[in-house]
Amino acid sequence: xxxxxxxxxxxxxxxxxxxxxxxxxxxxxxxxxxxxxxxxxxxxxxxxxxxxxxxxxxxxxxxxxxxxxxxxxxxxxxxxxxxxxxxxxxxxxxxxxxxxxxxxxxxxxxxxxxxxxxxxxxxxxxxxxxxxxxxxxxxxxxxxxxxxxxxxxxxxxxxxxxxxxxxxxxxxxxxxxxxxxxxxxxxxxxxxxxxxxxxxxxxxxxxxxxxxxxxxxxxxxxxxxxxxxxxxxxxxxxxxxxxxxxxxxxxxxxxxxxxxxxxxxxxxxxxxxxxxxxxxxxxxxxxxxxxxxxxxxxxxxxxxxxxxxxxxxxxxxxxxxxxxxxxxxxxxxxxxxxxxxxxxxxxxxxxxxxxxxxxxxxxxxxxxxxxxxxxxxxxxxxxxxxxxxxxxxxxxxxxxxxxxxxxxxxxxxxxxxxxxxxxxxxxxxxxxxxxxxxxxxxxxxxxxxxxxxxxxxxxxxxxxxxxxxxxxxxxxxxxxxxxxxxxxxxxxxxxxxxxxxxxxxxxxxxxxxxxxxxxxxxxxxxxxxxxxxxxxxxxxxxxxxxxxxxxxxxxxxxxxxxxxxxxxxxxxxxxxxxxxxxxxxxxxxxxxxxxxxxxxxxxxxxxxxxxxxxxxxxxxxxxxxxxxxxx
Ligand code: ADP
Numbered sequence: 001x002x003x004x005x006x007x008x009x010x011x012x013x014x015x016x017x018x019x020x021x022x023x024x025x026x027x028x029x030x031x032x033x034x035x036x037x038x039x040x041x042x043x044x045x046x047x048x049x050x051x052x053x054x055x056x057x058x059x060x061x062x063x064x065x066x067x068x069x070x071x072x073x074x075x076x077x078x079x080x081x082x083x084x085x086x087x088x089x090x091x092x093x094x095x096x097x098x099x100x101x102x103x104x105x106x107x108x109x110x111x112x113x114x115x116x117x118x119x120x121x122x123x124x125x126x127x128x129x130x131x132x133x134x135x136x137x138x139x140x141x142x143x144x145x146x147x148x149x150x151x152x153x154x155x156x157x158x159x160x161x162x163x164x165x166x167x168x169x170x171x172x173x174x175x176x177x178x179x180x181x182x183x184x185x186x187x188x189x190x191x192x193x194x195x196x197x198x199x200x201x202x203x204x205x206x207x208x209x210x211x212x213x214x215x216x217x218x219x220x221x222x223x224x225x226x227x228x229x230x231x232x233x234x235x236x237x238x239x240x241x242x243x244x245x246x247x248x249x250x251x252x253x254x255x256x257x258x259x260x261x262x263x264x265x266x267x268x269x270x271x272x273x274x275x276x277x278x279x280x281x282x283x284x285x286x287x288x289x290x291x292x293x294x295x296x297x298x299x300x301x302x303x304x305x306x307x308x309x310x311x312x313x314x315x316x317x318x319x320x321x322x323x324x325x326x327x328x329x330x331x332x333x334x335x336x337x338x339x340x341x342x343x344x345x346x347x348x349x350x351x352x353x354x355x356x357x358x359x360x361x362x363x364x365x366x367x368x369x370x371x372x373x374x375x376x377x378x379x380x381x382x383x384x385x386x387x388x389x390x391x392x393x394x395x396x397x398x399x400x401x402x403x404x405x406x407x408x409x410x411x412x413x414x415x416x417x418x419x420x421x422x423x424x425x426x427x428x429x430x431x432x433x434x435x436x437x438x439x440x441x442x443x444x445x446x447x448x449x450x451x452x453x454x455x456x457x458x459x460x461x462x463x464x465x466x467x468x469x470x471x472x473x474x475x476x477x478x479x480x481x482x483x484x485x486x487x488x489x490x491x492x493x494x495x496x497x498x499x500x501x502x503x504x505x506x507x508x509x510x511x512x513x514x515x516x517x518x519x520x521x522x523x524x525x526x527x528x529x530x531x532x533x534x535x536x537x538x539x540x541x542x543x544x545x546x547x548x549x550x551x552x553x554x555x556x557x558x559x560x561x562x563x564x565x566x567x568x569x570x571x572x573x574x575x576x577x578x579x580x581x582x583x584x585x586x587x588x589x590x591x592x593x594x595x596x597x598x599x600x601x602x603x604x605x606x607x608x609x610x611x612x613x614x615x616x617x618x619x620x621x622x623x624x625x626x627x628x629x630x631x
Contacts (some may be wrong), residue, residue: 007168012159013099015109019123020131020161022112026120027128027135031187033255034132035070035196036203038081038179040250041130042068043207045085045177047303049147052086054302054330059147061175067210069222070200074191077183079136084176087146090155090167097130097142097157098165108284126284127253130179134161136190137181143170144177197225206231206247208301230301232275232322236263248277251296252320256280259372261321262357266349270342272325274350278357279320282375286318295350298324299332310337311347315383316354318376323350358398362414370412373400377411381463384470396474399467402437402458404446409437413457415474421455428480431457433464433550439606444536445482451534452489456482465551483605485544487532509573512582516571519594523566530570537575538601540567549605569598592618 012020027033046066053059069082088096095101108126112119133140138160145154154173159165189195193216200211208230212222231239231247248258258277265273276295294317297308301324311323327342337343358380362369373380383395396415403413405421418429430449434440440458449456459468468479509529517527525543533539542549546565555562571578581593599615602608609615 007166009164009166010094010098011164015100015105016098016131017163018109018112019100019126020134022116022119022123023128023131024134024161025116026123027132031135032190032199033128033203034136034181035079035081035199036246036249037129037132039068039070039200039204039207039211040253042081042083042085042177043204043209043250045083045087046209048086049084049176051303051305052147056148061147063175067212068207069212070196070225071214072191072193072196077185077188077191079181079183079190079196080178081181082176082178084174085147087149087176088144088155089146089149089153090169092146093142093144093155093157093167097159102126102285107288111284122284123255128255129253131161133179133181136183136187137161138184139182141180141182142177143173143180145170145173145175147175200225202242203246203249206243206250230298230324232263232273232324233301239263247275248320251322252277252279254279254320258320259368260357260361262353264353270325270327270345270349272323272327272346272349274321274323274346274353276319276321276350276354278354278372278376279318280371280375282379283318286376286379295319296322297328297337298322299328299330300324300326302330304328304330304332305334308334308337310334310340310343311350312354313347313351313383313386315379315381315386316351318379319354355394355398359394362398370400370410373411378461378463381461381467384467392471393474396471401431401464402440402460403455404441404450404458405455418455418457419475419477422477423452423454426454427477429457429474429477430454430480430482431459431468432482433459433468433548435550435553435606436460439604442604444533444539444601444604445541447534447536448487448489448532449482454489462554465548465554468548469551481548482532483540483549484542484546487530508582512578513571515587515590516569516581516594516597519591520569520598523598524569525566527569527571529573532570533572533575535575536572536601536604537577538569538571538597540598540601540605540607541570542567549607553607569601571597592621596622 046068049059050066053064057064063084066084070079071082072079108122111122140159140161142157143154144157145151151172152169154170155167156170157165157167183190193213197213200213204211205226207226208228210224210228211226213225215221215223231243244261244263245257248254248261252258257280259280260278261276263273263275265271294307294309295311296306297304297311308323309317312319323346325342325346328340332340358369358372361372377400380395380398384392387395399415400411401413401415402409402411403418405418406412415429422429432440432443432445434443437458437460440460446456459465468481472478506529513527513529517524520527530539540549542565547555547562549567552562552565573579573582577593577597581590595614596618599609
């Protein structure tokens with residue numbers, strides 16, 4: 001087949017078109033980053049080649065010196081970024097440059113609003129990459145040949161960034177990838193050696209292989225523009241803030257500066273260097289199970305793998321950076337990593353580094369920590385399920401919750417804050433779980449606590465249910481759901497003792513409870529008199545050791561079968577409605593009212609009625625009766 005006849009035009013995946021459009025519009029004020037992105041890709045391509053060549057050094061084709069070249073041509077208005085890395089086959093080019101294979105892409109595009117300013121800020125989270133070429137280029141040409149492929153198997157990809165691209169065979173291109181940008185007329189400024197050098201210095205100095213440019217003036221040959229030394233191997237004090245930030249953008253595929261970092265070298269029996277970053281913002285695919293781009297593993301400065309998930313526990317999957325060690329063989333595979341003592345020690349070491357970094361931030365930079373918590377708090381909470389029991393307390397120290405003590409929507413109260421405000425004699429940390437803060441704040445369960453001025457933590461993330469099943473105590477105080485079991489807060493009483501008539505009351509109240517229980521039959525486990533309520537007539541609680549009611553709701557919503565756990569209905573004997581029932585109701589009415597009490601207790605905890613129509617019918621019957629009485 002000749003090169004001509006093999007030429008094909010293919011359409012971009014819809015998402016690519018959207019992304020391209022958005023990118024060109026959002027990044028025009030930051031055009032120069034196209035070069036950073038292309039050099040970053042070229043550097044990754046070199047890393048991949050070096051890694052694959054560990055098993056098969058023929059891939060080097062007798063040219064093991066890896067580098068990246070940046071050239072420009074003023075007459076033709078082109079800038080080229082050329083690497084001799086892994087290259088791409090025809091199928092790989094179609095897959096990599098014509099589609100977005102990232103997990104979570106669908107969710108990302110669902111988040112787009114169509115409002116360009118809002119959407120622009122999302123693009124950074126998605127990562128800009130190769131498509132940023134189109135910010136400056138009206139046409140992009142990519143010529144590539146995969147390392148080890150036959151010389152005849154080169155490919156050329158051309159697109160104007162509209163709806164489609166062409167792809168054709170090219171004979172005998174060198175190994176690696178050449179990206180040629182045909183610049184738009186208004187971006188001539190980049191056709192300037194000085195400008196290009198300064199952009200490379202600014203963003204790509206940390207790239208560990210040489211970035212070459214032809215010498216200026218009449219001199220022949222190339223010169224290296226960057227330091228060409230792996231950043232993490234340099235002395236901490238010689239690395240500037242900007243250099244650290246640019247390196248982050250490269251490894252993290254992020255657009256924004258990171259929130260924090262920790263760079264450390266461990267020496268001794270085990271030797272490794274780690275440079276880890278906390279991003280400023282949660283990645284768009286953080287909640288996607290297949291979230292990628294985590295920490296990269298290097299062995300003796302040779303890149304081994306992306307997203308080495310063994311290096312950090314899943315709850316720290318938002319961390320970005322590198323680990324470089326001398327203590328693993330170069331030919332290590334993902335499978336071997338899974339049960340490797342060295343990796344286990346490194347993992348324990350860097351997990352501790354990250355947690356120390358966070359706890360320091362929490363102590364010394366509370367504003368920054370708040371930002372962190374808003375973005376990643378839910379992930380950190382997952383750690384309580386994953387971490388060993390002896391680590392739970394350290395982790396829990398990092399947690400922040402909403403609370404009745406604060407009137408904002410923020411999660412800002414730590415368990416230590418809570419303990420410092422506990423009432424004299426209070427032994428437990430009280431919490432309530434609910435679907436959202438409004439339901440939580442209005443929960444009848446809080447009534448007695450607010451009357452007594454006792455703080456209650458309000459837990460509204462779904463993960464909180466797992467937090468409370470895995471974290472039983474903190475600092476010697478147990479955590480206690482106020483929606484379960486019987487309350488024992490009498491010792492904390494601030495008001496007067498009960499009235500003398502208590503015993504008499506008890507008898508008739510218990511009779512009423514019995515009647516209501518009979519009326520509700522199978523719906524409840526028990527009906528009992530409560531003291532948790534002050535303004536509501538009734539609420540539902542579960543047995544101390546049963547599954548919490550909110551967790552039941554979550555599991556039910558996710559379609560899980562639950563064992564039959566009946567709630568306990570607690571009624572407030574001081575509520576006028578309950579008093580009325582006690583004094584003058586006939587049995588038929590008691591039956592309707594009992595169901596009403598039950599249903600409203602269920603509604604107020606955010607629950608779903610089994611028989612909403614029945615509820616409405618009873619409610620209407622009661623309205624009618626009231627109407628008749630007034631006539
Ligand atoms: P990202 O780098 O974030 O994955 P890009 O859109 O920049 O996203 O690139 C998509 C893919 O195209 C890369 O993951 C890589 O597989 C491939 N690619 C891009 N540039 C090169 C290159 N210079 N050499 C080899 N492969 C490349």
